[in-house]
Amino acid sequence: MRSDPLVRAMPAIFVLIWATGFIVARYGMPHAPPMKFLAVRYVLSVLCFLAWALVARAAWPRDRTQLLHLAVTGIFMHAGYLGGVWAAVKAGMGAGLAALLVGLQPVLTAIWVSTQGGRVGSRQWAGLALGLAGLLLVVWQKLGLGEVSGLNLSFAIVALLCITAGTLYQKRFVAPCDVRTANLVQLAAAFVVTLPLALLETEAMRWTVNGVVNAQLAGAVAWSVFGLTLGGSSLLYLLIQRGAATTVTSLMYLVPPTTAVMAWVLFGEPITTAIVAGVALTAAGVSLVVRPPKA
Numbered sequence: 001m002r003s004d005p006l007v008r009a010m011p012a013i014f015v016l017i018w019a020t021g022f023i024v025a026r027y028g029m030p031h032a033p034p035m036k037f038l039a040v041r042y043v044l045s046v047l048c049f050l051a052w053a054l055v056a057r058a059a060w061p062r063d064r065t066q067l068l069h070l071a072v073t074g075i076f077m078h079a080g081y082l083g084g085v086w087a088a089v090k091a092g093m094g095a096g097l098a099a100l101l102v103g104l105q106p107v108l109t110a111i112w113v114s115t116q117g118g119r120v121g122s123r124q125w126a127g128l129a130l131g132l133a134g135l136l137l138v139v140w141q142k143l144g145l146g147e148v149s150g151l152n153l154s155f156a157i158v159a160l161l162c163i164t165a166g167t168l169y170q171k172r173f174v175a176p177c178d179v180r181t182a183n184l185v186q187l188a189a190a191f192v193v194t195l196p197l198a199l200l201e202t203e204a205m206r207w208t209v210n211g212v213v214n215a216q217l218a219g220a221v222a223w224s225v226f227g228l229t230l231g232g233s234s235l236l237y238l239l240i241q242r243g244a245a246t247t248v249t250s251l252m253y254l255v256p257p258t259t260a261v262m263a264w265v266l267f268g269e270p271i272t273t274a275i276v277a278g279v280a281l282t283a284a285g286v287s288l289v290v291r292p293p294k295a
Helices: 005-031 034-056 064-090 095-102 105-115 122-142 150-173 179-200 215-242 245-267 273-290
Strands: none
Touching: 005 034, 005 064, 005 095, 005 215, 005 245, 034 064, 034 179, 034 215, 064 095, 064 150, 064 179, 064 215, 095 122, 095 150, 095 245, 105 122, 105 150, 122 245, 122 273, 179 215, 245 273
16 A cells, blocks of 8 residues: 555544544434435436546446446445445434444454464454443443344444445455446446335335425435545545455444434434543554554
8 A cells, every 4th residue: 555645644534534424313313214325325326327437538447347346246235234224224223332342343254364374463352342342432332222133233233344345355356456446337237236125115215395495315425425435435545455355344334423423413312431442442453454564
């Protein structure tokens, strides 16, 4: 990986953007069903990436095999992951608990890498354990408060499995290609899978309230498209291309603490001693995982 400042800043920027996904869910889900919201997000994102790719004359994948691999990755990392998270939040799961469950991704990734002959050392396992402990501290107050049901837990588990599988699949099968056209293909595949589910939802998207544009829903859609999809998903794609799967996904440990801080700033949710301790443990765990081995 190049050592210029922008590349070095990519992980921190990614964490900040990715954490807003759970904040956006709080704004958007009271006003829309999850699959309809995501279908709108995907089609608008496809149009944005298409315009961007055409203006920049971005290179397209050269063969059908790469198109297929990109489509599979999009189904996992967009339709499956986002669909699971948003459905879980809609079904009553708190954003913090959803972040905790999805934050288990680095553990699953490390376990899979180790079973496939990859080298995940004791230091990395210690870092993963510290990160998990930090996550548990951050969202411990969310547990046992009636937020969990069989339905929303199932949605969250589907999201966890999909983001893990999508990350590993992309690292294994997707050859380096232009991030704009790659995301376009991924999002188009996610839209095709999500649209039938959206059509089954009976709840409508409430674009207006008392004859006035619903600013919360419009803002949630706008940030989901421009911030999360064009920004966050593009960064995730680049990070997976440039780094080892275990190292990249360990950044997910920082998302729930970052979400907690954002919720404190935006909604006045208190920052407790447990959250501060969790942030410290999480940061220590991530540093252990991403630190390069000594020569």
